[in-house]
Amino acid sequence: MNRFKTMDSDAFRQHGYALIDWLADYYQRVESLPVLAQTEPGAIRAQLPPQPPLQGEAFEQIMADVERIILPGITHWQSPNFFAFFPANSSPPAVLGELLSAGLGVQGMLWATSPACTELETQVLDWVVELMGLPQRFRSDSDGGGVLQDSASSAVLCALLAARERATAGVMNRQGGRHGLIAYASDQAHSSIEKAVGIAGIGRDNVRLIASDTQQAMNPEALAQQIQADRAAGLQPFWVNATLGTTSSLAFDPLPAIARICQEHQLWLHVDAAMAGSAAVCPEFRHWQQGLEQADSYCFNPHKWLLTNFDCSCFYVADRQALINALSILPDYLRNRATESGEVIDYRDWQIPLGRRFRALKLWFVIRHYGISGLQQHIRRHVELAHQLARWIEADPDFELAAPVPLNLVCFRHRRGDVFNHTLLERVNASGALYLTHTRLNERYTLRLCIGQPHTTICHVEAAWHTLQATAEQLNDDR
Ligand SMILES: Cc1ncc(COP(=O)(O)O)c(C=O)c1O
Numbered sequence: 001m002n003r004f005k006t007m008d009s010d011a012f013r014q015h016g017y018a019l020i021d022w023l024a025d026y027y028q029r030v031e032s033l034p035v036l037a038q039t040e041p042g043a044i045r046a047q048l049p050p051q052p053p054l055q056g057e058a059f060e061q062i063m064a065d066v067e068r069i070i071l072p073g074i075t076h077w078q079s080p081n082f083f084a085f086f087p088a089n090s091s092p093p094a095v096l097g098e099l100l101s102a103g104l105g106v107q108g109m110l111w112a113t114s115p116a117c118t119e120l121e122t123q124v125l126d127w128v129v130e131l132m133g134l135p136q137r138f139r140s141d142s143d144g145g146g147v148l149q150d151s152a153s154s155a156v157l158c159a160l161l162a163a164r165e166r167a168t169a170g171v172m173n174r175q176g177g178r179h180g181l182i183a184y185a186s187d188q189a190h191s192s193i194e195k196a197v198g199i200a201g202i203g204r205d206n207v208r209l210i211a212s213d214t215q216q217a218m219n220p221e222a223l224a225q226q227i228q229a230d231r232a233a234g235l236q237p238f239w240v241n242a243t244l245g246t247t248s249s250l251a252f253d254p255l256p257a258i259a260r261i262c263q264e265h266q267l268w269l270h271v272d273a274a275m276a277g278s279a280a281v282c283p284e285f286r287h288w289q290q291g292l293e294q295a296d297s298y299c300f301n302p303h304k305w306l307l308t309n310f311d312c313s314c315f316y317v318a319d320r321q322a323l324i325n326a327l328s329i330l331p332d333y334l335r336n337r338a339t340e341s342g343e344v345i346d347y348r349d350w351q352i353p354l355g356r357r358f359r360a361l362k363l364w365f366v367i368r369h370y371g372i373s374g375l376q377q378h379i380r381r382h383v384e385l386a387h388q389l390a391r392w393i394e395a396d397p398d399f400e401l402a403a404p405v406p407l408n409l410v411c412f413r414h415r416r417g418d419v420f421n422h423t424l425l426e427r428v429n430a431s432g433a434l435y436l437t438h439t440r441l442n443e444r445y446t447l448r449l450c451i452g453q454p455h456t457t458i459c460h461v462e463a464a465w466h467t468l469q470a471t472a473e474q475l476n477d478d479r
Contacts, residue, residue, distance in 0.1 A: 034432025050465035075092030093369035097362030111344035121360035138316035153192035155315035163268030217249035245276025255291030418445035
């Protein structure tokens with residue numbers, strides 16, 4: 001029988017160094033690659049063999065296929081010309097932290113399965129409370145605490161489940177059933193909320209999407225009225241989401257007013273700051289957090305705008321027992337002395353899956369490598385660049401801003417209407433020079449350009465703006 005052959009230490013070193021070299025070169029050349037993958041559906045798959053290899057292959061051969069097959073199918077999120085959606089930051093210290101996590105191969109479901117995995121996470125999340133000026137009630141030495149989730153979508157589901165159990169005194173977990181529970185979010189809130197309400201068994205029809213004002217922020221009077229109406233109809237309002245930095249236009253819901261309503265009606269308040277939350281590393285961008293001290297849960301994603309590669313979502317609760325009550329389950333095979341002592345955190349009780357990665361390493365590496373001042377510079381640079389772009393747009397009579405520019409997202413449009421803007425977007429993206437996306441604001445097609453990639457400079461933003469102007473002129477000429 002053939003002996004199992006692993007990659008020995010020498011080969012691991014050799015290929016590992018080569019892979020880091022490849023990535024370092026990639027970061028240097030990424031700017032020259034078309035940002036949006038220029039690939040037809042199925043083209044990548046067609047190049048891959050239908051069956052896996054019987055015998056193992058040389059690592060060099062695998063890497064050659066990465067270059068030949070995979071790279072042309074990559075949309076380059078790490079390109080300085082990537083302005084689409086919201087950013088998905090990465091950085092060398094984060095990549096090295098990720099590599100270390102994979103190398104250690106820890107599965108941190110229980111404190112006992114790797115105490116450092118749990119304790120580093122607790123400490124880093126407490127650091128983040130201080131780093132971002134978050135309420136002290138989210139610290140682990142209060143009744144609350146923080147945990148790393150894979151995504152804001154998972155965080156919002158956990159928040160809903162905790163609130164659901166609090167509202168039904170644990171009955172829904174044990175017996176299921178309909179309880180007339182009603183959740184609230186603005187009509188600009190992220191789709192993950194409606195999805196989570198469905199998954200939590202509350203029923204998507206039972207999310208009330210509250211009208212937002214012309215600035216796309218939730219109208220608190222409309223929220224209060226809807227809650228009253230639902231109460232009067234014998235339903236049970238239980239949960240409100242407020243967004244700090246909406247996906248379409250980075251609008252900020254008025255948190256103090258929403259928090260007051262939640263307090264009055266004793267509703268769980270979840271605050272979703274998935275993208276904009278990273279800006280709070282700068283004290284001048286913390287004013288939107290006013291009212292957060294009343295929130296039951298909060299989430300933001302360092303994997304969007306804080307130099308930490310996907311996945312890394314910080315989720316905080318003010319009452320960790322509510323979360324644990326909703327999610328804890330202890331089969332015999334997980335019992336251990338540390339858990340039973342009550343002295344440790346077992347993060348399996350703070351999330352949907354049992355198993356968990358050592359995510360805190362990469363965030364720890366990032367915070368230590370850049371320091372508070374490095375993280376602040378990262379954010380401030382992008383905000384300045386976005387403001388510069390907004391000034392250029394305002395100065396061009398053919399274009400207009402479509403929303404205020406509080407941070408790093410610029411929403412704008414050409415004055416020639418929806419079809420023109422749509423064609424402009426498609427042309428620009430097909431050029432490969434940059435990548436931006438669109439939304440619809442006040443019923444009108446709107447271009448959105450988000451500046452958040454670590455290597456984006458004024459030159460990239462200026463080039464993007466010139467490409468947009470030149471393409472619009474060409475389109476005008478074509479007509
Ligand atoms: C405001 C907001 N909330 C939630 C999400 C979902 O984030 P995730 O991909 O981490 O689930 C997004 C994604 O862009 C978002 O913009």
